[in-house]
Amino acid sequence: MDKKIEEKGKEGLMSRRFFFESIGLGAISIAAIGSIALTGEYLSPNVVREPPMKFKAGKPEDFPAGSVTLAADQKVYIVRAKEGYFYALSAVCTHLGCITNWKPEEGIIACPCHGSKFDTEGNRIAGPAPRPLPRFSMVLDDQGQLVVDKSLVVSEETTLKV
Amino acid sequence: MNRLTEQLVRSRVWRSIFRHGLPLSNRARAEAVFYNFFLHVHPTKVRRRSIKFTYTWGLGGLSAGLFIILTVTGALLMLYYRPSIHQAYWDMKDLQFVVSSGQFLRNMHRWAAHAMVAIVFLHMLRVFYTGSYRPPKEFNWVIGVVLLVMTILLSYTGYLLPWDQLSFWGISVGTNMVRAVPFGTGDRISYLLLGGNIVGENALVRFYVLHCFVIPVAAMVFMGIHFWRVRKDGGV
Numbered sequence: 001m002d003k004k005i006e007e008k009g010k011e012g013l014m015s016r017r018f019f020f021e022s023i024g025l026g027a028i029s030i031a032a033i034g035s036i037a038l039t040g041e042y043l044s045p046n047v048v049r050e051p052p053m054k055f056k057a058g059k060p061e062d063f064p065a066g067s068v069t070l071a072a073d074q075k076v077y078i079v080r081a082k083e084g085y086f087y088a089l090s091a092v093c094t095h096l097g098c099i100t101n102w103k104p105e106e107g108i109i110a111c112p113c114h115g116s117k118f119d120t121e122g123n124r125i126a127g128p129a130p131r132p133l134p135r136f137s138m139v140l141d142d143q144g145q146l147v148v149d150k151s152l153v154v155s156e157e158t159t160l161k162v
Numbered sequence: 163m164n165r166l167t168e169q170l171v172r173s174r175v176w177r178s179i180f181r182h183g184l185p186l187s188n189r190a191r192a193e194a195v196f197y198n199f200f201l202h203v204h205p206t207k208v209r210r211r212s213i214k215f216t217y218t219w220g221l222g223g224l225s226a227g228l229f230i231i232l233t234v235t236g237a238l239l240m241l242y243y244r245p246s247i248h249q250a251y252w253d254m255k256d257l258q259f260v261v262s263s264g265q266f267l268r269n270m271h272r273w274a275a276h277a278m279v280a281i282v283f284l285h286m287l288r289v290f291y292t293g294s295y296r297p298p299k300e301f302n303w304v305i306g307v308v309l310l311v312m313t314i315l316l317s318y319t320g321y322l323l324p325w326d327q328l329s330f331w332g333i334s335v336g337t338n339m340v341r342a343v344p345f346g347t348g349d350r351i352s353y354l355l356l357g358g359n360i361v362g363e364n365a366l367v368r369f370y371v372l373h374c375f376v377i378p379v380a381a382m383v384f385m386g387i388h389f390w391r392v393r394k395d396g397g398v
Contacts, residue, residue: 097338
């Protein structure tokens with residue numbers, strides 16, 4: 001009798017031991033994969049308390065014609081190109097994320113970290129930066145305030161005429 | 163005095179700790195090594211050539227010594243340092259100007275950290291030039307490379323903790339470099355490292371935990387394996 005069962009096992013029918021081992025290992029594997037996935041989720045914050053992407057930059061008359069003004073907390077330049085033409089230029093270098101400086105005496109935007117240089121339109125003049133500085137969406141709200149939205153990148157020709 | 167020593171050595175407490183007699187015979191000397199936690203990793207025999215100082219320059223031992231200095235000074239610095247963006251910089255300044263021996267401990271930690279990177283690198287060069295990466299030690303070379311990477315990561319994660327301009331932009335640049343990892347995973351890794359999109363509170367706490375717990379513990383495990391393999395392969 002015993003011999004018969006053993007032979008059956010050899011023929012390909014699963015043995016009792018193998019069956020229970022499989023169930024046990026399967027359960028442990030599922031638990032292990034689940035806990036790795038949950039830990040991965042835990043490490044990724046669902047809410048980040050970071051400065052909002054949309055902000056009020058000020059009134060158009062605060063910016064003289066031909067000026068480049070850094071909104072330091074937001075890392076955005078408010079540029080008034082000529083009388084009444086505005087655009088918002090990112091102040092974050094496209095190379096490795098340092099904040100750039102406006103050099104009024106040279107008329108350029110320069111990054112202190114690795115020497116990238118940009119003109120007031122955001123075009124790269126020198127250095128390792130791979131892309132021009134992006135422009136962000138800028139609108140005039142009901143109270144006459146310039147509102148910049150950093151989550152919306154607009155084309156390089158976009159200006160706001162006030 | 164001799165009688166007192168003898169009494170002490172024969173006492174039950176002593177013999178429960180040291181389970182062999184005074185190492186007077188060769189057998190007791192061997193037992194003294196085998197039964198001691200700190201000595202048991204020693205090889206059974208060492209080649210005369212490999213204990214020559216100018217063969218190893220003691221660079222591995224120096225690295226381990228620096229790691230111990232860094233652990234001790236680091237634990238002491240942790241008593242006054244709080245990883246919060248409002249406090250970190252001022253706690254660091256307090257350590258420099260207010261806390262007794264604070265400046266000394268901080269500088270010791272800093273110089274030992276710089277020295278460890280240099281010494282670990284020199285150790286790697288030595289192992290390369292003496293051909294000590296050859297079989298059967300190839301895998302120990304791999305563990306050594308892991309330890310070198312951990313040394314550099316410890317250095318880098320510690321860089322953010324003073325929370326000054328150098329720290330801030332150093333970590334900004336580094337985590338932006340991580341974004342260059344291909345297959346769309348770069349941004350994800352950077353987000354997980356920083357705990358957000360910018361170098362802020364979450365990033366500081368994460369780097370603190372990595373610097374003070376995760377990487378040191380991992381490094382200790384790898385160091386244990388590294389030393390054990392060195393000695394089983396006949397090194398010092």
